[in-house]
Amino acid sequence: MAYVNITFHDKVTRDSCKKDKACFSTPASCDPSTSNSCFFASTRGVNGSPDNLTFELSGESNGYIAVGLSQDNKEGDGDTIYSCANNNGVPKFIRATLNNNILTPDNSFGPGSFRGSVNNAKIQCIFIAAGLNSSTRAANTGAFLFFFTGNFTNGNMGSPVTRMATNSSVDLTNINSSDVAILTPTTNTGSNTTTSTTTTAKPATGGSNTLQHMASQGAALIQTNKSRKNQEVNMRVFFRSLALLLGFFSAQMKADEKEVNAAGWGSASQSSTHSDPWSAPNALDLRPSTCTHTLIQSTPWWKLDLLKVYSVNRVAVTNRPDCCGERINGAEIRIGNVSSDIFSNPVCAVISSIPTGASDSYLCNRMVGRYVIVVIPGNDKVLTLCEVEVYGVYPGNLAAGRSVTQSSTFNSWIAEQAIDFIPGFTKPESACSSTVSQANPWWRLDLRHIYRVSKVVITNRLDCCWERIDGAEIRIGNSLENNGNNNPICDVISSIPAGVSSTYVCNNMEGRYVNLIIPGDSRILTLCEVEVYGEGPCLKQTFVKMKLKASLSLSEAEARVRLLSQLESTLAGRGISNVTLRWSQLPKQEVMRKQAAPAQCVHTKR
Structure with a gap:
């Protein structure tokens, strides 16, 4: 029995390794x-x-x-x-x-x-x-x-x-x-x-076994300095452990990224509803046994409003388990920012078919949009969806996985919930941070290194009390004096509408700590999401000379590229995948010549 399909859009790649597979x-x-x-x-x-x-x-x-x-x-x-x-x-x-x-x-x-x-x-x-x-x-x-x-x-x-x-x-x-x-x-x-x-970081071609041995040693040294699951390399140890190659390198950390299912935070609607049990929100309840169902109509659609713009990495769709699985054939997944005209939004993928009761995932390659639409073009069509998952990412968000604290905590509204990627539109008590009512409440993020912060994005709560954020100061710097609240001000939040994410430009202010503080008595600081973007870490010395004892010639560009690729592969094989290496100065070859031993006089007896 053959199951064939000559081509497919989901090309097999390393994308999403250690993220969702x-x-x-x-x-x-x-x-x-x-x-x-x-x-x-x-x-x-x-x-x-x-x-x-x-x-x-x-x-x-x-x-x-x-x-x-x-x-x-x-x-x-x-x-x-x-x-x-x-x-x-x-x-x-x-x-x-x-x-x-x-x-x-x-x-x-x-x-x-x-x-x-x-x-x-x-x-x-x-x-x-x-x-x-x-x-x-x-x-x-x-x-x-x-x-x-x-x-x-x-x-x-x-x-x-x-x-x-x-x-x-x-x-x-x-x-x-x-x-x-x-x-x-x-x-x-x-x-x-x-x-x-x-085969951990096996060389791509014949070359120096010494290189592989040395690079592996460096990777092992770095691995011992992992401080959390999404490891952050101690840059000083990193440079010291790689001081084995001839040439100059610059290294740059990549911000952690986390793929999250944002579908449950939004609101769903559809072009028509067969009856009450088949309503549009059924596709978001994480129960494949409850489904949506339109009437028989021309171009039926289902639309998800995420309530804010996301970079959508992929969309997963679950087909109905009982019958009529072929109805989903030909459905288009569209992502964009146009609510009134669904066909104005670009197509992520076209669903050729999904087996009855099965789920398929469609890569959208970080398409940006607030609305996710599933639509079947044509006459006399029925659209049924048993589950829709929308996985978004926050590319470059420096706040991911960092340490946070706040001046006080109201019930379960802990500081970490402000960087959990969940905006708290439905259950803010499990997705937002909040202090008690106090004088000068504050919240602080530790980036662990000094970064040049370009912007900070703050998401306000949707359910109530959105005016509490008014007057909050965003401060960035390296001092912990007064719990970091004496650092320079990036901006002051005049107001943020309910459920809205507002961006504040910080013009590459340098700092390790990002604080939010509301000056005054009897104030409450509530944050549903804090995102920080910038470059770094800012290092006093970002270049290092490295020496390699080997016969490998680095005069050819291909050899230099291969050497860096091999080193990065070795690091990745040891779990260090958030480092990028590049040449900033071409390597030079040293020829070590063995000095001749001084002449010895031979004394003979006469």
């Missing part, structure tokens, strides 16, 4: 969208189905690529294999069982939402694998993961060749399972043992 690859941290020598697999959980997984596979093979799941580190013994085969230029899905290095296809199994492509020898596919349980040796979502390739001739699968395997059982729904130690076999036999080597 776990990724496994060899060479380490390779990108399947740009490299033909990259073997790549990613997994993510399916909402509402804890034992279901969405797989993405990519690799080069003249036959098939496959992922295998096992409760132990042995290949075979009835392990489940999910494969994508090149069937005369058309992608084909095959589930099989592996025993004694022989694959036995199971043609009764159909994946959810299979999409694939074949481009010469490169195969990519995306699918949902259902029914993972102990009988399949996949142990729910925890398993050893193997990646195979093999021949595919006249519909027959050849013996699998192992390309990579995890060295331990991993939770395939946990994004932090990404970049675990990967084993790449040097031989492949029919036995249950695998001869392998660890």
Whole structure:
């Protein structure tokens, strides 16, 4: 049984690794969208189905690529294999069982939402694998993961060749399972043992083994200085640990980014409603069993007002579980800022089909907009949605994951809720910060390093009391005198309407601390979201000379690029992925000549 689709829009890439999916690859941290020598697999959980997984596979093979799941580190013994085969230029899905290095296809199994492509020898596919349980040796979502390739001739699968395997059982729904130690076999036999080597930041081409060893040491030193889950590199230790290469580098931290489902914070409407149980908000209640339903009409639509503008990274749609799954075919997902004319908003994706009861995710690549619309063009159409999730990001927000405090706390309105990416439009008590009534209430953000702050964005509460923010001062600086409230003023908030996000320009003020304070007696400071944007960290010394003892020539631009890429790959393999390296001065070669030993006089007896 073949499930085919020659092309698909969701290209398999490293995008969203460690954000909403776990990724496994060899060479380490390779990108399947740009490299033909990259073997790549990613997994993510399916909402509402804890034992279901969405797989993405990519690799080069003249036959098939496959992922295998096992409760132990042995290949075979009835392990489940999910494969994508090149069937005369058309992608084909095959589930099989592996025993004694022989694959036995199971043609009764159909994946959810299979999409694939074949481009010469490169195969990519995306699918949902259902029914993972102990009988399949996949142990729910925890398993050893193997990646195979093999021949595919006249519909027959050849013996699998192992390309990579995890060295331990991993939770395939946990994004932090990404970049675990990967084993790449040097031989492949029919036995249950695998001869392998660890491939953490393997050099792209032949070169200096000394470089890899030294770079790995540097990465290990940095890793010991991680201070939180989204690690922040101690820059001084970073420079010291990398002082091994010849040339000059500059390093820049990347702000943490977090993908959040913003759909539940907005309000939904639709072009018509079949009856009361099928209302528009049903698509936002996180219950796939309750759905929306329009009447039969021309161009039915469903619209979500997010109440503020977001950078939308992806949209996930769940189809109805009982019947009529084909009704969703051809629906357009549009994102923009025009409420009155839905077709004025750009298209993120077109839904070709979604299996009954399944969920599909559509990449929107940070399209900016307040409104998310799902519409089916045409006559005599019905639109039914059982769940819509809209995942937005705050690119470059320096406040993400930082330390915060405030002068006092009212009930559950803790300081951290002002930087949790949730604007609190529906339940402010669990999404906004608030002090008690007091004199000069304040809230403080610690950026941990000095940054040049370009702007601060404040979101006010929607439910009531929005006038309480009036007169608040935004202060930025490096002093903790008076709890940081004596630092220079960026701006004074005259007022912010209910539920609105207002931007205050700070003209690259330098500082580690961002404070908000309302001067006066009997005042209450409530913040539903604080975003901080800028550049940095600002370092007194951002350039460092590094020396490499190796025969590698850096006179060619390609070699210099390859060296930086290798070093970044090594760091990424060690979990340090928020650093960018670049040459600021071309390297110079030193030729070390061995000095001749001084002449020795030979004394002979006369």
